[in-house]
Each structure stands twice: as C-alpha cells, then as structure tokens.
Amino acid sequence: MSQPLGTLSGGQRRRVELTRILFSDADVLLLDEPTNHLDADSIRWLRKYLGAYEGGFIVISHDTELLEDTVNKVWHLDANRQEIDLYSMGWKKYLLARETDEKRRKRERRNAQSQADTLRKQAEKMRAKATKAKAAQSMFKRADRILADTATELKKDNVAKLRFPTPKPCGRVPLMAENLSRSYGSLEVFTDVDLAIDRGSKVVILGLNGAGKTTMLRILAGVDQPDTGSRELGHGAIVGYYAQEHETLDPGATVWESLASAGSHLNDTQQRTVLGSFLFQGDAVHKPTGVLSGGEKTRLALACLVVSGANVLLLDEPTNNLDPASRAEVLNALALYEGAVVLVTHDPGAVRALNPERVLILPDGDEDLWSQDYIELIELA
Numbered sequence: 553m554s555q556p557l558g559t560l561s562g563g564q565r566r567r568v569e570l571t572r573i574l575f576s577d578a579d580v581l582l583l584d585e586p587t588n589h590l591d592a593d594s595i596r597w598l599r600k601y602l603g604a605y606e607g608g609f610i611v612i613s614h615d616t617e618l619l620e621d622t623v624n625k626v627w628h629l630d631a632n633r634q635e636i637d638l639y640s641m642g643w644k645k646y647l648l649a650r651e652t653d654e655k656r657r658k659r660e661r662r663n664a665q666s667q668a669d670t671l672r673k674q675a676e677k678m679r680a681k682a683t684k685a686k687a688a689q690s691m692f693k694r695a696d697r698i699l700a701d702t703a704t705e706l707k708k709d710n711v712a713k714l715r716f717p718t719p720k721p722c723g724r725v726p727l728m729a730e731n732l733s734r735s736y737g738s739l740e741v742f743t744d745v746d747l748a749i750d751r752g753s754k755v756v757i758l759g760l761n762g763a764g765k766t767t768m769l770r771i772l773a774g775v776d777q778p779d780t781g782s783r784e785l786g787h788g789a790i791v792g793y794y795a796q797e798h799e800t801l802d803p804g805a806t807v808w809e810s811l812a813s814a815g816s817h818l819n820d821t822q823q824r825t826v827l828g829s830f831l832f833q834g835d836a837v838h839k840p841t842g843v844l845s846g847g848e849k850t851r852l853a854l855a856c857l858v859v860s861g862a863n864v865l866l867l868d869e870p871t872n873n874l875d876p877a878s879r880a881e882v883l884n885a886l887a888l889y890e891g892a893v894v895l896v897t898h899d900p901g902a903v904r905a906l907n908p909e910r911v912l913i914l915p916d917g918d919e920d921l922w923s924q925d926y927i928e929l930i931e932l933a
C-alpha cells in the first residue's frame with residue numbers, strides 16, 4: 553500500500569499499527585486499547601489471533617469480549633484503595649472473584665465501623681471523669697486505628713455527569729446535502745449521496761473501516777469540501793462536530809482555553825462548573841490538550857459540544873476511549889438530547905442507545921428507515 557499513513561482512515565491506521573506490532577519479533581506485546589476504531593471483522597480477527605498467540609502480552613482494554621477470549625491473568629488497578637490486585641485467572645472467573653473480594657471488604661468495613669462506634673461511645677462517657685480521661689483518649693486512638701486498617705469506603709467511580717442542554721431553536725431541516733461525491737486520486741469514496749437531517753432526528757452512518765464515514769461527516773461539518781454537490785445549513789442551524797481523532801482540539805490550547813472558545817458566553821464560574829462535571833478539576837484545567845489521555849480528550853471535546861448550543865451533533869465514534877461508566881453516561885445523554893444527531897460508530901450498544909430513525913450505509917450511500925436487522929449488520933460488519 554503506497555498511501556501515506558496520515559491519510560488512512562482511523563481503522564485503517566490502527567490495522568497498520570497492529571500489524572507492525574503483532575508480527576514483530578518482540579517477546580512481550582504491550583497493547584493499549586487495540587480494538588478502538590476497528591470494525592467488527594477486524595476485532596474478531598484480533599480476538600482469534602490473540603487467543604491463539606503463544607507469546608506473552610499485556611493488554612489494556614475496555615472491550616470485555618476481547619478480554620474474555622484472550623487473557624489468563626488480570627491486574628485490577630483499584631483507584632479507591634490505590635492498590636493493584638492480582639488475579640491469576642481468566643476474565644469471567646476474575647469478575648466473580650472480585651465481586652467476592654469486594655463483598656468481603658464491605659463486611660470488614662461494616663464490622664470495623666461498628667467496633668469503632670462502640671469504642672467511641674464508651675470513650676465519650678469516660679472522658680468526663682478526670683481519672684479516666686487518659687484511658688478514653690487511648691480508646692479514641694484505637695477506634696481511629698481500626699478504621700484506618702480497613703479499606704477506605706468505596707467512593708463512587710469518577711464519572712462525567714452528562715446532560716446536553718436544550719438546543720437553540722432552528723428550522724425544520726437544519727442540514728441538507730445533495731449529490732455529494734468525494735474522491736482521493738483514483739479512489740472514489742462515495743458518489744451522489746443525498747441526505748436531509750430533520751430537526752431532532754437521529755441518524756446513524758454505518759460502513760466498514762475505510763468506507764468513507766469520516767469523510768462524510770467532515771463534509772457535513774463544513775471542514776472539508778465535496779468534489780461535487782453541496783451541503784447547506786437550514787435556518788438557525790448550529791452544527792457541533794466531534795472528530796474521530798480529536799482533530800478539532802487545538803493541542804497548544806489549554807483545557808480552559810478550549811472550552812472558552814467553544815462557549816464564549818460562559819462566565820468563569822459556569823466554565824468551572826462545566827469542566828468539573830467533565831472531571832477536569834484544579835490544575836488539570838491548565839494542561840495543554842496535546843498532553844491529555846484519549847479518554848480526557850474525548851471528555852473535553854464533548855464538553856465543548858455541550859456548551860456550543862448546537863442543534864445538530866455530528867459524532868464520529870464518540871464512545872472510543874471511554875471507560876464503561878463514562879460510555880453509559882454519554883449514551884444516556886444522547887438518548888435524551890432533543891437536537892438532531894448523526895452518529896458514526898462500530899459500537900452496537902451506542903446505536904441501540906440512540907434508537908435512530910434512519911440509517912445511511914456507506915460507501916453505497918443507500919438510506920433506509922432503521923430496523924433491528926441493521927444491528928446485525930454492525931455486528932457482522
């Protein structure tokens with residue numbers, strides 16, 4: 553393939569990177585979210601390959617099916633206890649073992665709490681008498697020690713609480729496209745595609761890696777031009793674009809600056825509140841976006857969409873990089889969002905949550921009413 557790496561689609565680039573790593577003669581493979589951006593076919597292939605792989609590998613992944621098929625040890629980083637728990641077993645057994653461990657820790661915490669309460673009550677009574685003050689003091693200390701010895705109470709996992717605000721009003725059809733075609737050299741990505749996005753409607757774009765989904769969204773967002781045809785905005789339309797590789801974020805700008813330029817009507821307190829609800833607190837708001845992790849970039853890009861007042865969201869694989877809890881929040885917010893959504897995804901759960909009315913299949917450009925059969929297509933594609 554002579555195409556420069558920089559021009560490959562998200563999934564194509566991941567495939568090249570993976571091929572380079574999987575077929576190198578490394579002793580141990582280190583894989584950080586290897587299934588992100590891949591279509592179902594490629595993921596199935598990777599699951600099979602890793603399942604049969606004879607060497608060692610360490611994988612970080614939110615794709616639990618991949619873990620189920622491939623790993624025989626799990627290291628769980630418990631952020632609350634700030635410890636790593638080692639489980640020498642496969643994924644399903646690990647889930648059961650961890651649940652048992654968590655129940656045990658909870659029981660221990662409850663017991664410790666009630667012992668400490670009894671000691672403290674006793675100490676309170678004794679404290680008043682001068683002769684017993686010293687003993688009371690040591691009882692208080694013992695109560696503190698008992699609590700300190702048990703695992704700290706589980707804090708709720710940090711999850712962004714997402715609600716897209718009510719979108720600004722707009723006409724009946726905020727976004728239209730006619731006769732869209734786009735080629736790169738001799739590669740015709742798609743030809744003569746028509747699309748109309750009604751106010752508040754939900755549309756999903758499906759297609760394999762390289763089918764032209766990102767190209768289509770870039771044209772709809774106005775950041776790229778078609779070779780033929782045109783894209784037009786309806787009355788009052790405000791388009792919010794979430795880019796697959798976060799290209800819309802300026803790597804030199806800080807988190808704070810990025811949000812400020814997306815929602816210039818916010819005062820400092822409002823801006824801090826929005827950032828806080830997307831889990832950027834304290835000094836984190838002054839980091840340049842270029843150094844953020846994948847999940848952090850996703851959260852920031854979504855925060856920018858939230859404050860933009862958009863009434864049409866164009867989302868290119870927005871659930872990649874998110875941990876399961878944050879993914880659930882994003883999907884929930886999307887399901888409740890009153891504006892129009894055009895979603896590109898390989899994630900069947902995301903499509904189910906959106907509950908779309910229509911589907912556009914690329915590269916053919918066929919449009920159809922949504923039906924459950926298309927879920928099978930995503931799972932097979």
Ligand SMILES: Nc1ncnc2c1ncn2[C@@H]1O[C@H](COP(=O)(O)OP(=O)(O)OP(=O)(O)O)[C@@H](O)[C@H]1O
Nearest residue numbers: 559560561562563564736761762763764765766767
């Ligand atoms: N600048 C470019 N120059 C040449 N070819 C390009 C360029 N940009 C994209 N392509 C090619 O156009 C096709 C469509 O790419 P696009 O990124 O739209 O695919 P996609 O459907 O989003 O794929 P994925 O699921 O992997 O994200 C791919 O074959 C890609 O390699």
Ligand SMILES: [Mg+2]
Nearest residue numbers: 561562766796
């Ligand atoms: Mg893409």
